[in-house]
Amino acid sequence: MAGVWVLLIGFPLCLLILSYLKVLWAHRRFPPGPFPLPLIGSLWWIGLGLNPDSLMKLSKVYGNICTLWVAHHPIVVLSGFQTVKEGLINHSEDLLDRPLTHFLIKAFNKKGIAFGNGHNWKQQRRFGIVTMRTLGLGKKGMEYEIEEEAHRLVEAFSRTKGQPLDPSVLVSNSVSSLINVVSFGYRFSPEDEKFRRMIAASDYFERFSVSFYHALYNLFPGLMKHLPGPHQKALSCMEMGILYAKEEIDKHKENQNLHEPQDFIDFYLLQMEKSKDDPNSTFSEENLTQILVDLFVAGTETTSSTLQWALLLMVAYPDVQDKVYKEMEDALGPSHPICYEDRKKLPYTNAVLHETQRAKYILPVGIPRRCSKDFQMLGFHIPKKTLVVTDLNSVLLDPKHWETPGEFNPNxxxxxxxxxxxxxxxxxxxxxxxxxxGEQMARMELFLFFANLLRAFKFQLPEGVKELNKEPVVAISMHPHPYKLCAIPRNSSCQII
Structure with a gap:
């Protein structure tokens, strides 16, 4: 009996020791970093999360290219502008792939653009770039739709009549509505129950992505898929988005020949028809469905969080807010409708938006990459399939390139x-x-939403509130803590009856 226990304990222990010796051997070939311990790797040094503060401390100790170990998996971290530029631009093809966890494979099925790789990803992305550019053209193009949504957002703020409000819901509704216009050709009403469920599902999925249960699922995928828990709800949220996208695709297929292509689904179905005899084509309803979910999730959170930061900073820095308003009054006058081209007449307003994105970057790290092949970078050998993380906060806060990196400074x-x-x-x-x-669409949204809101309202703290929390909530996005402000109409035309 004793021999059985020796075997049961000794065999796993031997495997653990061999695995750790393998890590120690590999550790010598990677860029420098905290010494990896058994089971936990380098987590003793950085804690349980890749947050901006821990990564910036890491680069100060080990340099702008260094290695973290999560268990026996190496993560190469690139910090500082020159190093990140070397990785993302000079080695763009080497860092082309996305890493896929067990959970992401289950959720995204290796389809779409956000978490696609190889030939499938290249073909889908190329089509996405061309189609987004096409949708931006014409009198009824993307800019027109954004201008219309900006006016609706101003009306929604006006209905609060200067009373304290949480801007996050109104802003998120407007941004999500625009994604629907691009994807499906129409906008939801904010009161639509299906629309509300979609936003709630997207929020839950994003929160789960940085949770302990996500890590647990990836460690024990065979076990977790049979157990109840938050991972099952997160997968249900993804399935909700998939089912809704499929419904919209079916509606578009019924009306496919009734009009010229109007939205992303129309253009994609047309491309499917053109490519049906091409054996190398990856255009399929499965890919289209996943791309629609990608657009909704990615296109809502980033732009919405940035606009929430912009409004918070205008309340925190009223002198900057006043200067933005004065510039618009002097350059445009009170009745000139704002268009995207007006950013060239409003250099300070444009600078304030860029500084908001710099000082309050909304991701804790750049979305991870995976090496598509072995390559050499800055004197280090990076093996194929290594996970690479770019610390974009270190770029946007690099003291070598920004005069006051830790301060909000539009100059x-x-x-x-x-x-x-x-x-x-x-x-x-x-x-x-x-x-x-969606960079071009995001730039237009940020400028047109921000300029229209700042022209229509003076934003200030509610009575009795002395200041707002300017520290971020560290999650999958670095959004502000919940806050309220008052939108005081600057003239009577902003009052909605």
Missing amino acids: HFMDKEGNFVTREEFLPYGAGARVCL
């Missing part, structure tokens, strides 16, 4: 003559082959 994007300055170090949308697909 970072202004020259001495008061002109707006484009900065190479400004990388909130990433860079290289995986740069954000």
Whole structure:
């Protein structure tokens, strides 16, 4: 009997020792980093999460290219502008892939754009870029739709009549509605129950993605898929989005020949028809369904959080808010409708938005990459399939490139003559082959929403509130803590009866 216990305990222990010796051997070949311990790797050094503060401390100790170990898995971290640029731009093809956990494979089925790889991803992304560009053109194109939604958002704020409000719901509704216009050709009413469920499902899935249960699922996928828990609800949320997308695709297929392509689904179905005899084609309803979910999830949270930060900062820095309003009054006058081209007449307003994205970048780290092949970078050998994380916060807060990196300072994007300055170090949308697909749409949304709101209202603290919390909630996105403000109409035309 004793021999059985020796076997039961000794065999796993031997496997553990061999696995750890393998980590120690591999550790010598990777960039420097905290010494990995058995089971926990480098977690003793950084804690349980990849947050901006721990990564910036890491780069100060081990340099701008270093390695963390999570159990026996290496993660190479790139910090600082020059190192991140070297990785994302000069080695763009080497860092082309996305890492896929057991949970992400289950949720996304290796389809779509956000978590696709290889030939499938290249073909889907190329189509997505061309289609988004096409949807942006014409009198009824993307800018027109954003302008219309910006006016609806101003009306929604007006209905609060200057009383304290949480802006997050109104802003999220407007941003999500625009994603629906691009994807499906129509906008939801904020009161629509299906729309509310979709937003709630998206929020839950994002929260789960950075939870302990996500890590637990990836460690024990065979066991977890049979157990109840938050992971089952997260998968149900994804399934809800998939089912809704399929319903919309079926509606579009019924009306496919009745009009010219109007939205993303129309263009995709047309491409499926064109490619049906191509054996190398990856255009399918499965890919289309997943892309629609990708667009909804990715396109809502990032832009919405940035706009919430922008409004919070205008309350925190009323002198900046006043200067933005004065610039619009002087350059545009009181009745000129704001268009995206007006950003060239509003250099300070444009600088404030860019500085918001820099100072309050909404992701804790850049979305991870996985090496598609072995390569050399800055004197280090990076093996194929290694997980690589870009610390974009270290780029946007790099003291070598920003005069006051830890402060909100719109002058970072202004020259001495008061002109707006484009900065190479400004990388909130990433860079290289995986740069954000919706960057142009996001830029238009941010400018048109922000400019219209600042022109219509003076934002201030509710009575009795002395200041707002300017520290972020660290999750899958670095959004503000819940807060309330008052939107005081600047003239009577903003009052909605």
